[in-house]
Amino acid sequence: MNKAIYTIIATILILTISCAETKTSMSVDNxxxxxAKLTKGNGTWVHYPNDSTMAFNAFIMRFNLDKGDTLxxxxxxxxxxxxxxLFWNVKEYGxxxxxxxxxxxxxxxxxxxxxxxxxxxxTRKAQxxxxxxxxxxxxxxxxxxxxxxxxxLTESEIFxxxxxxxxxxxxxxxxxxxxxxxxxxx
Numbered sequence: 728m729n730k731a732i733y734t735i736i737a738t739i740l741i742l743t744i745s746c747a748e749t750k751t752s753m754s755v756d757n758x759x760x761x762x763a764k765l766t767k768g769n770g771t772w773v774h775y776p777n778d779s780t781m782a783f784n785a786f787i788m789r790f791n792l793d794k795g796d797t798l799x800x801x802x803x804x805x806x807x808x809x810x811x812x813l814f815w816n817v818k819e820y821g822x823x824x825x826x827x828x829x830x831x832x833x834x835x836x837x838x839x840x841x842x843x844x845x846x847x848x849x850t851r852k853a854q855x856x857x858x859x860x861x862x863x864x865x866x867x868x869x870x871x872x873x874x875x876x877x878x879x880l881t882e883s884e885i886f887x888x889x890x891x892x893x894x895x896x897x898x899x900x901x902x903x904x905x906x907x908x909x910x911x912x913x
Contacts, residue, residue, distance in 0.1 A: 760848035877903040
């Protein structure tokens with residue numbers, strides 16, 4: 728009887744470990760497919776805001792893969808005057824045995840650190856803490872979803888410490904652009 732119990736426990740343990748490895752490898756595979764879509768062509772994605780009062784006529788994200796599994800990126804803004812300002816350097820990479828990737832972002836306004844999970848190859852869910860240079864911190868949630876090969880939707884929320892709730896931010900549509908106007912280049 729004891730031998731049967733040990734066999735059952737060993738089988739359950741093997742199945743649990745096997746399922747955990749499958750989940751991890753599935754998320755890793757999803758992140759690799761997501762990164763491949765994000766870095767296709769020249770890896771340039773542009774968002775044109777609808778707000779005419781904004782000083783920027785475009786926001787530009789450029790991504791590339793380092794060694795096939797580390798995503799590097801730059802996020803910039805193109806002003807109406809034709810200047811380009813770099814906001815963020817982005818780095819995202821997997822960690823051994825985890826089902827998520829580490830997300831790092833740094834720039835003149837602060838730093839961010841968090842993690843991302845890829846429920847499928849078209850979706851990236853990130854949660855991170857943004858620490859501004861002035862000492863203020865904010866919790867953020869972002870979901871990036873490919874709508875097709877050349878369009879990506881970003882949905883964001885910021886945690887409001889005063890009301891203790893997540894507050895939805897305006898959505899952004901990013902378009903893949905093989906060649907963008909040189910005046911808008913970061």
